[in-house]
Amino acid sequence: MAGNCRCWCGECSYRTAWLSEEESAEQQARHFAEHHPGVAPSHRVEFRAKKHEGAGCVVVVALLLLLLIVLATCQYQSGSASMPQLDAFRLRG
Numbered sequence: 001m002a003g004n005c006r007c008w009c010g011e012c013s014y015r016t017a018w019l020s021e022e023e024s025a026e027q028q029a030r031h032f033a034e035h036h037p038g039v040a041p042s043h044r045v046e047f048r049a050k051k052h053e054g055a056g057c058v059v060v061v062a063l064l065l066l067l068l069i070v071l072a073t074c075q076y077q078s079g080s081a082s083m084p085q086l087d088a089f090r091l092r093g
Helices: 021-035 057-092
Strands: 005-009 043-047
Touching (some): 005 021, 021 043
């Protein structure tokens, strides 16, 4: 199973695979010993972003679209019956 951590070498473009934090540090130490002997180890640690559960934005957009359709349908149906009343009100006002 893939981990959530990888190390990038500070001296070259090497990076470990996604491993646990311990495994990644061990692999990085081995890399330094083999490829950069006598150089003080330097590296950057990267943590994988957590996956977001659920659909999030898609659900919100779908609900808003559905609400818009319902409101437009209701306004259209009620608007055709109430238009004469609105015109009569405007003429009086």
